[in-house]
Structure formats: structure tokens, C-alpha cells
Amino acid sequence: MAEKVEFELVSPERLLISEPVEMVVVPGSEGDFGALPRHAPMITGVRPGVIDVYQDGKVSDRIFVAGGFAEVTETRVTVLAEEALKVSELAADTVAQRLRSAEEAVQEADSESARNHAERALLVARALKAALEQRTVH
Amino acid sequence: MASLKDLRLRINSVKSTRKITSAMKMVAASKLRRAQTSAESARPYAARMERMLGSLAASLAGQAGAPRLLAGTGSDDVHLIVVTTSDRGLCGGFNGSIVRSTRNLVNELLRQGKTVKLMLVGRKGRDQLKRDFGKLFIDSFDNIGRKGVTFAEANAIANRITGLFEEGQFDVCTIIYNRFKSAISQEVTRQQLVPFPVPAVGATEAEGGAKALYEYEPSEEGILAELLPRNLAIQVFRALLESNASEQGARMTAMDNATRNAGDMINGLTIRYNRTRQAQITKELIEIISGAEAL
Missing domain, CATH: 2.60.15.10 (F0F1 ATP synthase delta/epsilon subunit, N-terminal)
Known part of the structure; x- marks a missing residue:
């Protein structure tokens, strides 16, 4: 084509x-x-x-x-x-680190906007992890 | 008249000042290069964002129920002014011109009977405006862009602005920053952030009639509601980058001038030093000769 x-x-x-x-x-x-x-x-x-x-x-x-x-x-x-x-440039430990800190941020969020923000970051971190796992399967 | 020793000390002190200013100039020059590249590489995103937003806004223009960030609150009684200055001085008229422009704008708005609120980015502007408008301050940010402006920093400021807007704290938001023209010239720019100024409809139509044919997922409103805060962050980001590049440019020029002035001053002082020294020798000689003649 x-x-x-x-x-x-x-x-x-x-x-x-x-x-x-x-x-x-x-x-x-x-x-x-x-x-x-x-x-x-x-x-x-x-x-x-x-x-x-x-x-x-x-x-x-x-x-x-x-x-x-x-x-x-x-x-x-x-x-x-x-x-x-x-x-191809993702590193497993930085992704894990990011997921951890995102999880902590959700735990510690004290206001609504902070929680929204943290949950969003967590969502991104989870997608990042999924992308990484998908790569290792391929 | 200054003694020889005084002059010598003076020359030495000006020399060390010159060393400092020329080092600062070098530092500013290398920082400028970096700031300039990052300001330039941020442009494509802003440009594409604008294009997308332009076509969206054009298709939604005039409709009821447009998001408030686009349509505004319907009044313009409370103004929020975001002032971007630097944290450090020694950069010529960089902060001074921003402060002057802010003062003019604030005074003008106050005369029209509006309420003004100020959000300060950078320590210098805050210090200079504190005396006159200290009670108008609602927030301030320091240490922005110390290691190069990051998007996260801009986002934090933008979130604060949208937060205040949703609470109904202001109707119109304007950002004042130095736009980078070249290393020796910056332009004080006032840009309206909220409500978002819709680009002229004629301009978007000229690009082709296909504009209205976009499909939207999930919906026009849904996208617009996400795109607008995002655009706000981008505009703030751009302003910070421009301001940062301008600051380094202004500092480089200021330090270049300072280095040159120090050089001139050293020349002048050296001439005076030599003259004084010669005059003193002559005087001593005359004293010796006349002493010898008297015998």
C-alpha cells in the first residue's frame, strides 16, 4: 500500500x-x-x-x-x-516505583482534587505496567 | 583627593566585580541557549492545541451550555492577574517592566471599579508589588523553573487557576509575562487566559470547509471540557518558558553591559592612579631638590 x-x-x-x-x-x-x-x-x-x-x-x-x-x-x-x-525504553523498576508512589498518593490524598489527581496518576501508572507486561509477553 | 592606596583598593574591587559579572554573563548565555530550545520545542504542541481548539470552539460558538472556561461567567467584575517574574535580580529591566505594566493594569482596573486579585510567580515581582498591592495577593509561587521549567510546574499553577475559577473567585484571568524576542529584547505581553479568547471564525473557515465535519468521541462538550483546562496549562507553560528564556536573555545583556562598564571604570581609575602617583613623585622630587638647594 x-x-x-x-x-x-x-x-x-x-x-x-x-x-x-x-x-x-x-x-x-x-x-x-x-x-x-x-x-x-x-x-x-x-x-x-x-x-x-x-x-x-x-x-x-x-x-x-x-x-x-x-x-x-x-x-x-x-x-x-x-x-x-x-x-522499548521502559524500565521495570522505574515503572514499579511509579506505581508505588501513585498508590501512596491515593492513600494520602486529603482533598477531593488531590484524590482525583492521584487516582489519575495511578491509572497512568497501571497502564504503564500493563504496557510493560505486554512487551515481555510478545 | 583619594590616596594611592584607596585607588588601588578601588581598582581591585572593580576588577573582582568585573570577574563576577562576566562569569554571570557566561552562565546566563548557556542557560539562555537551553531555555530558548525548550521554548521553541514547546511551540508545536501549543500550535496544534490551538488548531484543535479553534475548530472545536468555532463549531460550538454561540451555543448555550458551552463550558464556562470558554464562555466566561457573563461578567467581568473580578480580575485575576498572573504576574510572572524571576526569582533573582541582576537582570536589567526584566522585572521592572513587568511590575510597571502590572501596576498600570491594576490601577486602570481599580479606577473602573473592578476587583483585582493577583497571583505572583517569582519572588522579585512579589517583593516589588507587595507594598502597593499586598492586600490583593491571593497566591504566590517561588522557585519555578529553577532547573528548567517543567510541565508539572505549569500544571500546578493552571490547576490552581481552574480551581479558583470553579469556586467563582474571579471572572477574567490575564497573565503578564515577558515574551522572548531575542537575547537583547523582551516584550511585556498581556494574554487573556479565562475566558479563552475564541479565534476569529473567519480564520478557521479560511482553512477549508471540512472543519465542521469532524466526528467527536465522546462528544464535543466532553472533549472541550477536557481540552480547555489542558489548554490553560499549555498557555501557562508557554508563558513560563518564554519568561524563563527572556530572563536569561535580559540577564546576559545586563551582565554584558556591567562587564563593559566595569572595564571603563578600571581604565579611568588606572589613569587617575598613575597621574596621582606621578604627581606624588614629582612633588617628592621638588621637595628633595629644593631641600638640596637650600643648603
Whole structure:
């Protein structure tokens, strides 16, 4: 398939990826979706999870995102991620550490907003762990 | 007239001052480079966020039930002003111009009978505004961007702003910061954060009629409700980054000037020192000769 879709992944700190790819699978807030060229335009939320980038019929890159937004047009997929990490660069101990501190934060949260915040962080940490485990299975 | 010893001491002290200022200049220059790159690499996100928000806002514009962060509270009686300054001085007019602009804005709003609340980021601005507007302060942040501005810091400030807004503490929020133009020039910028200024509809339409055809998951309102606080954080983040880069630029320029002035001063003092020394030798010689002649 010659046709490609321009995939851009941006975090607040920098532009991480900007390249034409065959397909990307994004964990949308209403379920995962694959975006191929000439996808119907849409804007959606992104939940914490892994983005799969397909190149030449197979997964070429896997990136963990901690939630954000995605804009899909016929020729372009833009993901605005809160945080983005390559799955291949995740380290088991930092992930475990993060999960632990997130759990502690939920325990210690004393106000509603703090608890919401901590629960969100915990959600991200759990997704991160799942991404890591998935990698070891592969 | 200063004695030779005084002059010598003076020259030495100016020399050591010059050493300090030139070292500070170097430090500022290297920090500037880093601050500038991070300010520039944050731009794509802000730009794309704006594009997304623009198309969303355009499709929701004028509809009832738009989120309050976009539509505002319907009045503009209480203003929250976020003032971003640096924690450290010795950076020329950097903080002074921010403080001046804030003063003007506050006085103007007070004259119009509005209520003003101030949120201070950075120690310098807080210290300088405390005397006149100390009772308007509601919050202040220190040590922001000490090791480079992180998004978490911006997020904390943005959360505070949205929190206050939800409690109904203010109607309009404006941020004042120095926008980085180049190492030698910064521009004091006032940007309205809440309610979010909707980009002109004409501009989004010009990009193509496809704007209205987006599908939204979960829903336009749902996305907008998440996107707006996020955008606020991004705008704060951008302001902090710009301010940080400006600070280093301003400091570099200020320290460059200081180093040059110190050099001029050393030259002047050295000339005076030499003249005084010569005058003294001449005087001593005359004394000796006239003493010898008297014999």
C-alpha cells in the first residue's frame, strides 16, 4: 500500500515523531482505533495506553502515552500526549516505583482534587505496567 | 583627593566585580541557549492545541451550555492577574517592566471599579508589588523553573487557576509575562487566559470547509471540557518558558553591559592612579631638590 498517513506525536515538551506511516492504532477514550489514510475526520480523547505504529505491515514502533487528545484528518493523525515514552525504553523498576508512589498518593490524598489527581496518576501508572507486561509477553 | 592606596583598593574591587559579572554573563548565555530550545520545542504542541481548539470552539460558538472556561461567567467584575517574574535580580529591566505594566493594569482596573486579585510567580515581582498591592495577593509561587521549567510546574499553577475559577473567585484571568524576542529584547505581553479568547471564525473557515465535519468521541462538550483546562496549562507553560528564556536573555545583556562598564571604570581609575602617583613623585622630587638647594 503506497498511501501513507502523516503521523505526529507531540508532548508539551517537544515534537516526538513526525513521519508518514502506514497505520497507527491509538487508544481512544471510547476504544482503540486504527487510523489509515482517508480516515474520516475526528477529534477524540486518548486514554493512557500504547500507540502502535505500523510500517510495512508490521508494528514498527510502540509508544506509551499518558492520555491526551488525537485529531484525525484524511491525511494526518496528530496525537497531543500528556507524556510519551517509547515502550522499548521502559524500565521495570522505574515503572514499579511509579506505581508505588501513585498508590501512596491515593492513600494520602486529603482533598477531593488531590484524590482525583492521584487516582489519575495511578491509572497512568497501571497502564504503564500493563504496557510493560505486554512487551515481555510478545 | 583619594590616596594611592584607596585607588588601588578601588581598582581591585572593580576588577573582582568585573570577574563576577562576566562569569554571570557566561552562565546566563548557556542557560539562555537551553531555555530558548525548550521554548521553541514547546511551540508545536501549543500550535496544534490551538488548531484543535479553534475548530472545536468555532463549531460550538454561540451555543448555550458551552463550558464556562470558554464562555466566561457573563461578567467581568473580578480580575485575576498572573504576574510572572524571576526569582533573582541582576537582570536589567526584566522585572521592572513587568511590575510597571502590572501596576498600570491594576490601577486602570481599580479606577473602573473592578476587583483585582493577583497571583505572583517569582519572588522579585512579589517583593516589588507587595507594598502597593499586598492586600490583593491571593497566591504566590517561588522557585519555578529553577532547573528548567517543567510541565508539572505549569500544571500546578493552571490547576490552581481552574480551581479558583470553579469556586467563582474571579471572572477574567490575564497573565503578564515577558515574551522572548531575542537575547537583547523582551516584550511585556498581556494574554487573556479565562475566558479563552475564541479565534476569529473567519480564520478557521479560511482553512477549508471540512472543519465542521469532524466526528467527536465522546462528544464535543466532553472533549472541550477536557481540552480547555489542558489548554490553560499549555498557555501557562508557554508563558513560563518564554519568561524563563527572556530572563536569561535580559540577564546576559545586563551582565554584558556591567562587564563593559566595569572595564571603563578600571581604565579611568588606572589613569587617575598613575597621574596621582606621578604627581606624588614629582612633588617628592621638588621637595628633595629644593631641600638640596637650600643648603
